[in-house]
Amino acid sequence: MLLYRAQRCAAVLAIVALLGACSPAERRADLGSEQGVLHWGNASEPQSLDPHIANGVPEQKILSALFEGLVGKDPQTLAPIPAGASHWQVSDDGLRYRFFLRPQARWSNGDAVTAEDYRWAWWRALQPQLGNPFATLLFVIAGAQQYWQQQHGDFDQVGIRVLDRLTLEVELAHPSEHFLQLLDMPTLYPLHRASIERHGNPSARASRWTHPGNLVSNGPFRLRQWQINRRITVEKNPHYWEAQSVALNQIVFYPTENITTEERLFRAGQLHYSYDVPVDKLRYYQRYHPEQLSLAPYLGSYFYRFNTRRPELADARVRRALAMAIDRQLITEQVLRAGQLPAFAMTPPNTAGYYPPATAPQQLRFDPAAARALLAAAGYPNGEGLPSLEILYNTQEEHRKVAVAIQQMWKQHLNVDATLHNQEWKVYLDTERRGDYQIARASWIGDYVDARNFLEIWLCASDNNRTGWCDPEFDRILLEALPRANSTAQRHQLLQQAEQRLLDGLPLLPIYTYTSKHLIHPDLRGYSANLLNQPLFKRLWLQPHNELGDE
Amino acid sequence: MNSALLRMIAGRLASAALLLLLVAAVTFALIHAAPGGPFASDRAVSAEVEAALNAQYRLDQPLPAQFFAYLGQALQGNFGPSYRYPGRTVSELIIAGLPATLELACYALLLALLIGIVAGSLAARRPGSAADQLSMGLALLGICLPAFVLGPLLVLVFGVYLEWLPVSGWGELAGDKWLPTVTLAAGYCAYIARLTRAGLCQQLSQPYIITARSKGLSELAIIVHHALRGALLPVVAYLGPACAGLIAGSFVVETIFQIPGIGRFYIQAAFNRDYTLIMALTLFFAALIIFFNLLADLVALWLDPRQREALS
Secondary structure, eight states, X not given: OHHHHHHHHHHHHHHHHHHHHTSOOOOHHHHHHHHTEEEEXXXXXXXXXXXXXXXXXXXXXXXXXXXXXXXXXXXXXXXXXXXXXXXXXXXTTSOEEEEEEOTTOBOTTSOBOOHHHHHHHHXXXXXXXXXXXXXXXXXXXXXXXXXXXXXXXXXXXXXXXXXXXXXXXXXXXXXXXXXXXXXXXXXXXXOOHHHHHTTSOTTOTTOOTTSTTXXXXXXXXXXXXXXXXXXXXXXXXXXXXXXXXXXOSEEEEEOOOOHHHHHXXXXXXXXXXXXXXXXXXXXXXXXXXXXXXXXXXXXXEEEEEEOTTSGGGOSHHHHHHHHHTOOHHHIIIIIIOSOOEEOSSSSOXXXXXXXXXXXXXXHTOOOHHHHHHHHHHTTOGGGTTOOOXXXXXXXXXXXXXXXXXXXXXXXHHHOOOEEEEEEOHHHHHHHHHTTOOSEEEEEEEOSSSOHHHHHGGGSTTOTTTOSOOOOHHHHHIIIIIHHHOOSHHHHHHHHHHHHHHHHHHOOEXXXXXXXXXXXXXXXXXXXXXXXXXXXXXXXXXXOOOSOOOOO | OHHHHHHHHHHHHHHHHHHHHHHHHHHHHHHHXXXXXXXXXXXXXXXXHHHHHHHHTTTTXXXXXXXXXXXXXXXXXXXXXXXXXXXXXXHHHHHHHHXXXXXXXXXXXXXXXXXXXXXXXXXXXXXXSHHHHHHHHHHXXXXXXXXXXXXXXXXXXXXXXXOOSOSSOSXXXXXXXXXXXXXXXXXXXXXXHHHHXXXXXXXXXXXXXXXXXXXXXXXXXXXXXXXXXXHTHHHHHHHHHHHHHHHHTTHHHHHHTTOOSHHHHHHHHHHHTOHHHHHHHHHHHHHHHHHHXXXXXXXXXXXOHHHHHHXX
């Protein structure tokens, strides 16, 4: 009998425990708002926190909290603002930059940040065994490309000179309008040499210097905790030169791979910021919580690559016909619905003041009759005789939806049959790289705000071209004429000429310009969307309010 | 008898080693046959970078040489560096993820046993009654509903609408272990309920139960003290594969609830072509399945005198 009673008691206790856990779930974001702890959805577990190894956007976000380059970017306009350097001078020919470092700048361990820290970090960035995917960004510096290609082994020949403890001079290979923008990218951050060398060979990838307790950084925050696949916590760096104006005490980055789960986390009050928003939730937020939804233009192009080595796509008229038979507005407004802009060129409009050729929207307008005429002129009247086309894309619902829409448009307007073929990401990359496709989905996100960054992938020798299209005149404009341009107007004119040649050759089918989509908690202040989707963490703050304003 | 048992265990261990070698070889061949390497990315890396990376990870050597070098290292307990996460070793990643996976599996197993045995017993008390049909109907539902449907469904109801429980995480917020545990346990719980019911129905028709009833024992006492012991033999036999399945099969639940366990690493490793991590985790799961099967056989041997006799 005693046993039965004990069993019954245990059952009752178990139920009580269950109910106890079922009290309303704690809202982490509300608590965070009170304590100055920002909870940030950050897409994936960072590959590394080594600025010379990490190459993804999520890593870049964390690194921008931990480190600071010579020059930063205004969070709204992206114009250069003083950061590690308090000011700088540029020579008249635009080739020589002299940066004056802040005397009060400190590493998170209290050491002073010196010009040598920058020079050493840039030396490290150019060590091939590190596999730095962004080392090419340094090629704008005189002698850097030759050093990288091991034409000479003397780093003193690279145009980086330490004039004194707090003055760094950089000599460029050619005048560059975007050089100041690069200084805010992880590859050009300074590094703390002693703390890296303490963990072995500084050029070894497998070093442990980025682990908590080892990582020394110079930004507004320092690394506190890294729980793999769980969270990364950074805390305010008391040694930061502007520490008194940094409002947040901590930022917690979560690897929210699954965007559906991330949206649920946001709705349950666990995040202040979501990395993305599922397409099928956009309408809900637009209708019920427009104040929580941030949709803003993003410096990225979504397009299809045409494999011009394939006989059926070798004729530019066929490619143009395919490009003119799609209704981009229908795709952006009915299929994607997140404010994306229909694209008629490679470069997004207003990229640092640059606009693609004004004739582009007319050239690639949605005009089924003209498209049919072009197809007929190429020898395929009413699509007859044209082999079936295949659209290759990496497995993702959004890509499938766009491909289905385009498939239907080609069938309806051109009587051209297309099939869809999805592949897992790495398989798709391999297929595309081998050129084993006809038409492949692609995108390009700008590293910095400059049209050249979008056009240079179409150079004949570029590994990112992958279409077989090669125009020597296009190469000449970008590689020879552009570096010699002596005014912004002339530069934009040359870029437009190059882009016009690209649109004449048409190895790509521009579809739309990206938007960034985020859910923002009402407590999060100081956030402004910008083209690079790059927040300035030191300017963010949290203002608690009691009413979340949800359902 | 003892020497026969030892011979059997030694034989099983030898075949397990061979099996693991085979698993290693097949996995190695398959991951290298899959298109796209660990360093492939949307923006092309230059030839210099690719060569430097391949040399650093010995990917420029012929495949058999790579395989035997890997085996040599693995036998010494070194499973190599992760390709995806430089600065971390594979062992470090597995050790980081294992506690969450094991904990999840333990809770799910306990919950499955608790609910499964109770539901099965209730159903077996009066076969054909409403209680029987309800619990067996629910069990069928539990077996049929995959975790990727049940998980989000529970999250929507208990996490988003009722706001009773956190929608994801593990050990971070009060009550965040409930939904993943229930999701993972559901299928096993249903299976255990059906096994219990079948075993109990069989036992309840045995002459010794009739004797017990004629002595005036209550139905509950008969089930708990007499019938259940015999009825649970099939459940015990099922526990071996269930344990292996719970640990190796939790990756769906880990992904839905963002649990930092090894299942999630396994999925990420496959997508990232993190060769060393895939190899180590595959071998780990294979060893686990082999171990639990051996354990289940030994338990069966211990419980069943007929099998012991056959062995000797």
